[in-house]
Amino acid sequence: MANKRGRKKGYCPYVSISYEALGDYLGRKGIVKVSRAWLEELGYTITESQDIVVEDIILEKQTNTIEEESKIEYELTHFE
Amino acid sequence: MNTNLHTLNRHNRYFPELIGQEAVKKKLSFYLDAFEATKLSPFLCLVGAKGLGKTEFAKAYAKNLHNEDGHGRAFLELNCSTIKNNEQFFEQIFMPIIHDNEVTILFDEAHALPKDLTMAFLTIFNTEKNHKKNFEWDGMNFEFNFKRQTFIFATTESDKIFPPLKDRLTTIDFEPYSRNELAEIIKLCTPNISFSDEVLERISKSVRNNPRNAVMRSKEILLFCASKNQTHFDESSFEELSDAVGILPYGISFTERQILRVLKECGSCSLTTLSAKIGLSTTAIRRDHEMYLLNKSLMEIDGKRKITAEGIRICELEKKS
Numbered sequence: 001m002a003n004k005r006g007r008k009k010g011y012c013p014y015v016s017i018s019y020e021a022l023g024d025y026l027g028r029k030g031i032v033k034v035s036r037a038w039l040e041e042l043g044y045t046i047t048e049s050q051d052i053v054v055e056d057i058i059l060e061k062q063t064n065t066i067e068e069e070s071k072i073e074y075e076l077t078h079f080e
Numbered sequence: 081m082n083t084n085l086h087t088l089n090r091h092n093r094y095f096p097e098l099i100g101q102e103a104v105k106k107k108l109s110f111y112l113d114a115f116e117a118t119k120l121s122p123f124l125c126l127v128g129a130k131g132l133g134k135t136e137f138a139k140a141y142a143k144n145l146h147n148e149d150g151h152g153r154a155f156l157e158l159n160c161s162t163i164k165n166n167e168q169f170f171e172q173i174f175m176p177i178i179h180d181n182e183v184t185i186l187f188d189e190a191h192a193l194p195k196d197l198t199m200a201f202l203t204i205f206n207t208e209k210n211h212k213k214n215f216e217w218d219g220m221n222f223e224f225n226f227k228r229q230t231f232i233f234a235t236t237e238s239d240k241i242f243p244p245l246k247d248r249l250t251t252i253d254f255e256p257y258s259r260n261e262l263a264e265i266i267k268l269c270t271p272n273i274s275f276s277d278e279v280l281e282r283i284s285k286s287v288r289n290n291p292r293n294a295v296m297r298s299k300e301i302l303l304f305c306a307s308k309n310q311t312h313f314d315e316s317s318f319e320e321l322s323d324a325v326g327i328l329p330y331g332i333s334f335t336e337r338q339i340l341r342v343l344k345e346c347g348s349c350s351l352t353t354l355s356a357k358i359g360l361s362t363t364a365i366r367r368d369h370e371m372y373l374l375n376k377s378l379m380e381i382d383g384k385r386k387i388t389a390e391g392i393r394i395c396e397l398e399k400k401s
Contacts, residue, residue, distance in 0.1 A: 072172050073162040079143050079152030 095140050099268065100261035100291070104137060104252055111250075112144050119227040121145065123205050125190065125246065126234040128254025131292035134234040135188060137254075142184040145230055153230070154183045161192040166217055169197055174222060182228045190233035191240035198242045205231070205248040259284045262294045269298030273305055274312045282318055286331035288372060293331070300325055329394050330376050335360070336369050337394075343379060343387035344395050354385055 026032065039046060094109050108124075115121050124141075126134040135157070142155040156177055163169050177183065187193065193201070204215050204224055213224045233249055235241060241249075257265075262284040267275070275283075283301070287293035301313055304321045321327065328337055335358065342357045343349065355362045360369075373379040378391035387395075 070164050070168060071162070072168060073159045074173065074177075075157045076177065077139070077142075077155040077157070079155065 094144050095137075097268075098133065098136060098140055099264045100257050101133065101137065101254060104254060107252055108137065108141050112141065115145060119148070120211055121226075121230045122250040123248060124232045125238070125241070125249035125251050126232065126254065127238045127251055128236070129256075129290075130236050131290040132254040132257070133291055134254060135186070137252075138186045138232045138234055141232065142186070142230070145184055147182040148228075154181070156183050156185045158185065158187055160187050160189045163192075163194055163197060165194050166196045166200055170217065170220075170222060178229055179222070180228075184230040184232065187231070187233045190235040191237040193241075198245055202242075202244055202248070205245070256289050257291055257294075262287055262289070262291065265291050265294040266298050266301070269295055270301050270305075270313075272311055273301060276314060279313060279315050279318050282315070286322075286327050286329075288331045289375075297327075329397060330378065332372065332376075332378070332394070333369070336373055336378075339365070339369055339373065340378060340387055340391050340395050343385055344392055348384040348386040350384055 022032070023030075036046060094112055095105050098105070111121055111124070124138075126138060128134055139155060139157075142153065145153040147153050156173075158173065163173075178185065200215060200217060204213050207213055207226065211226045213226070215222045215224065233241075238246065238251070259281065263280045266280065266283055266287075283297060284294065287297050300321060304317065304324075305311065305313060308317075310317070326334070328334070332340075338358055339354065342354060346353070346357075349357075351362050351365065355365055358365065370379070370381075370385075373391070374381070376390075377388055378394060380386050380388055
């Protein structure tokens, strides 16, 4: 008998959460990735600078990760 | 006779807690005497197999260096494999810790220094009469003052250090430890435990010529004695400990024992056959396991791999136990 694969019946990749509850986790200035189409549907006009902001955040995160990874290991001993 | 005694006392004064490596102690004591008069130390490069005590000696050497005000000089230990480039070194290490400070710096695993820093060191350590050196990099000037900063390098693979850099360093070679010295280390690390000479000989035989292993074995002995509430460690204690933690004759590993067993079964075989039977790569067998068996004359290579009479004896011993 073949193994059952894939998602369970009724599975949905999305969950509903109130804006307030999400805000508790992310704070008011937290960045949330949303669908461009959905945002435009709401009537929001996406400017070019916003694309850059998102890219900058991703880049900044990557740079921080690289910096964290490349710390020189050392031990400093003070003799009495 | 008196001169020898004087020399020995001087070694003991500088390195009272370290056993063995008399030639290393003698050379380092000479440089420490010179430092007391000149405040200068050569750029040392400690070379030896892993576990021979290079870092311990570097630390002990640094402990004997004093600042101008007489206080002990700080000791900075860096692992070179974590240094990626000049920028990272000057930003994270030189400016905050070395610049304008009195400090001894140990570059451990020096063979792993990045290329650009190796090139910078060629310029920095190219000193003739002056004890100061200014190094310009990326539009900035970094001052090295060798009366305030002492540099030591340590490596297991001196052949991988760029030769012109090696030429600027004073090499200190470490020797293998004798069985008596290893026994001394074990006694030093187990101060409240008594041993018979025979058991000390057996224990020191099991630490693979390596003082670091001797320290680790001592810790096992301390745990054993604490759990049994005893202060004497005899042959039967060693048998019991060996059985509990898996100590094999000559301190060989389980893979090395497997190699001996395969060679005993086959008579002689090629490295490829050995690799197929053991399930390890030929490189791993050659680099990590064969060397110690060859060192202890438990196997030999004469075109093909063969077990020696002593190797066979070890296998038989194992079978009996």
